[in-house]
Amino acid sequence: MRLQLLLFFFLPVFYALPAQDRYSPWGVVPESDLKMTVYPSDSTAGAVVLQDVGNIHLDENNRGDWVVKFEYWRRIKIFNTASLDQGNLLIHYSADKSIEKINDLDVQVIFPDGTVKKVKSDNIYTEKVADHWKIKKVFIPGLQPGCVVEYRYKLTKSYISSLYDWYFQDDIPVRWSEITVIIPEFFDYAFIMKNIGKLDIDEQNKFKKERISYGEKYKAGISRFGMSNLPALKEEPFITTIDDYRAGIQFQRTYSTVLLSTDDSASVSWKSLAMRMCLMPDFGVQYIFKRYSENLWADFSKNIEGDSVEVLMEKARKFVSGQIKWNEDFSAYAEQTLDDAYRNKTGNSAEINMTVIALLRRAGLRAYPVMVSTRDNGKVQSEYPLERQFNSVVAAVRHHDTLTLIDAIDPYIPVGRMHAMHYNDQSWLVDVERPEWIKTTPPEAAIVWLAKMQLHEAGNLTGSMDVQAGNDIATLWRNAIKEEEKETFVRENILQGYKECRFDSLVISDREEVDKPLKLKMEIDITDAANIINDYIYVKPVLDFILLENPFKSEQRSYPVSFPYPMKASYVMNLQIPAGYDLVELPKQERITLPDNLGNITFSCSKDKLDPRMIQTVLKMQLKGLEFDVPYYDALRTYFNLVAEKTAFQLVLKKTN
Numbered sequence: 001m002r003l004q005l006l007l008f009f010f011l012p013v014f015y016a017l018p019a020q021d022r023y024s025p026w027g028v029v030p031e032s033d034l035k036m037t038v039y040p041s042d043s044t045a046g047a048v049v050l051q052d053v054g055n056i057h058l059d060e061n062n063r064g065d066w067v068v069k070f071e072y073w074r075r076i077k078i079f080n081t082a083s084l085d086q087g088n089l090l091i092h093y094s095a096d097k098s099i100e101k102i103n104d105l106d107v108q109v110i111f112p113d114g115t116v117k118k119v120k121s122d123n124i125y126t127e128k129v130a131d132h133w134k135i136k137k138v139f140i141p142g143l144q145p146g147c148v149v150e151y152r153y154k155l156t157k158s159y160i161s162s163l164y165d166w167y168f169q170d171d172i173p174v175r176w177s178e179i180t181v182i183i184p185e186f187f188d189y190a191f192i193m194k195n196i197g198k199l200d201i202d203e204q205n206k207f208k209k210e211r212i213s214y215g216e217k218y219k220a221g222i223s224r225f226g227m228s229n230l231p232a233l234k235e236e237p238f239i240t241t242i243d244d245y246r247a248g249i250q251f252q253r254t255y256s257t258v259l260l261s262t263d264d265s266a267s268v269s270w271k272s273l274a275m276r277m278c279l280m281p282d283f284g285v286q287y288i289f290k291r292y293s294e295n296l297w298a299d300f301s302k303n304i305e306g307d308s309v310e311v312l313m314e315k316a317r318k319f320v321s322g323q324i325k326w327n328e329d330f331s332a333y334a335e336q337t338l339d340d341a342y343r344n345k346t347g348n349s350a351e352i353n354m355t356v357i358a359l360l361r362r363a364g365l366r367a368y369p370v371m372v373s374t375r376d377n378g379k380v381q382s383e384y385p386l387e388r389q390f391n392s393v394v395a396a397v398r399h400h401d402t403l404t405l406i407d408a409i410d411p412y413i414p415v416g417r418m419h420a421m422h423y424n425d426q427s428w429l430v431d432v433e434r435p436e437w438i439k440t441t442p443p444e445a446a447i448v449w450l451a452k453m454q455l456h457e458a459g460n461l462t463g464s465m466d467v468q469a470g471n472d473i474a475t476l477w478r479n480a481i482k483e484e485e486k487e488t489f490v491r492e493n494i495l496q497g498y499k500e501c502r503f504d505s506l507v508i509s510d511r512e513e514v515d516k517p518l519k520l521k522m523e524i525d526i527t528d529a530a531n532i533i534n535d536y537i538y539v540k541p542v543l544d545f546i547l548l549e550n551p552f553k554s555e556q557r558s559y560p561v562s563f564p565y566p567m568k569a570s571y572v573m574n575l576q577i578p579a580g581y582d583l584v585e586l587p588k589q590e591r592i593t594l595p596d597n598l599g600n601i602t603f604s605c606s607k608d609k610l611d612p613r614m615i616q617t618v619l620k621m622q623l624k625g626l627e628f629d630v631p632y633y634d635a636l637r638t639y640f641n642l643v644a645e646k647t648a649f650q651l652v653l654k655k656t657n
Helices: 002-010 031-035 081-087 270-278 284-288 294-303 309-323 338-344 349-362 471-480 483-493 630-648
Strands: 047-060 066-078 089-094 100-110 116-118 124-130 133-138 148-157 174-184 187-194 201-213 216-230 248-256 366-372 392-399 402-406 425-429 436-440 445-455 461-470 501-509 518-526 530-533 536-539 567-576 581-583 590-593 599-607 614-623 651-655
Touching (some): 047 081, 066 081, 100 133, 174 187, 284 349, 294 309, 294 349, 309 349, 309 402, 338 349, 349 392, 445 471, 471 483, 483 501, 590 630, 599 630, 614 630
Parallel strands (some): 445 567
Antiparallel strands (some): 047 066, 066 148, 089 133, 100 116, 100 148, 124 133, 174 216, 187 248, 201 216, 366 392, 366 425, 501 518, 567 614, 581 651, 599 614
């Protein structure tokens, strides 16, 4: 019995399947691939994945426990020097051998003349990158354009609620990608397809293979999926993460027909997942059981008697964010107890926001964790209970019919708001009685400039400017401003293009009042504000704006545009020009409205009727939409072209006497 199981794992599963015509065996590279100097489907590609082949199957280890085994084999062709790093290898895996192991790593290079060279162990390094993760690094010496690199390895993990994900696409083109999945008949896994177009191979449980466990025969269903000629994925501005657009498959366990020796608490619904998470030592146990927050509660509870729900939430937010500094690690789980985070004065996002939950629960409020996937972690799906798709936590309080979010990782985020990275369409409330999906929409990031300036004949500007920033911009600025360096902050963030700027006064208001906009009021003298050429003065009336250039350079777009938050900006400059000069020409007024009224921009420049030396410039924009599909791209690009044009335009003044 054991011999049969071992043979099933160690025999090359890639060759045990029906005849393949999409790839060649290990070490056998067709002459056409060796001679290839450019990839026909993408002549600009510096490298191409010739074949990506994987095998995932559930098996028993030598203790009789079920484990997930993954065999992976990749072959890459390198075309130019700039892409030589594509041949180097990084494999991430768990630092805990009881959770995951890596075996049988094999790397070799096939040179253009057909010579094969094995990569020695001296060029393979293991590096621990975090408490729970390691990276296996492979550096290939002597790699040159024209080489083919291929590598294979095996991973085994004990956590079977989900299998290994498979991605068909990469940041270089992929000629062929294929995954085989072998699952015993008494397991059931959902196959979650992401961004899948037409599959060249789509075989689910096409045929069964008989196996034996503890003397009992059973069948294993075999599924195969393959795709060919996949284009390279290329980063574009304003997306969540490139993985949101990558073709791939996730495998999530749904139920089991027999009790198993390992992981038989696997989730079958969102409610059962909530129940399981509440019993996890690094999750629910932390905020449910009081012994993990005794020191926190002793200090927090000294002055809360009689406080309203609203006051308690604000006190908890302020206490936790002031006592535990965020270590800038987004995490869905605690790596230390809540009291330890309090004692150490630092913690990840889960530890900090679970502390808020623990304190408010002990104060009698209905506080719960909300599981979040940050923007750079990718969007979540609600069809199947996938715990691992989340990578962070915020707090929520139910009061009457209202659900209020609290995010204490930043002391400048008020109750009711979250960190900008936590807004990613929807999040999941972990409540055993009433788990639910929450639609999370970020607040509008707003900024207003009001300037009254005098342009002097020498080319300098003097006068006042008031700036008011709200929501995420205000949070960002509050964190960046240090009282002793506030002038540097303004030069780097508001008057970026003006090195020679002197402040007669600079006052910052409401820095600690996080519910209010942040206000800056300054009296300034900018000596390099204008260019003087003979009898002409050229001056930009727009000194600052929310965007100073068009972020969308490409004429075409492959993916939808995703903004982190709605934006609103209003700029008004009242500029008095020097005596003896006149405006050569007033620019025309302009207005653009995006389709479906998702945004607009207006621009005007006019002389004051009572004082012709006073020129008023007004630039206003509002972007209401967060997601813009590809068909909107041309309109969006035109919109930002106008923003860039009007922030860069110059008034031309001519001497009249």
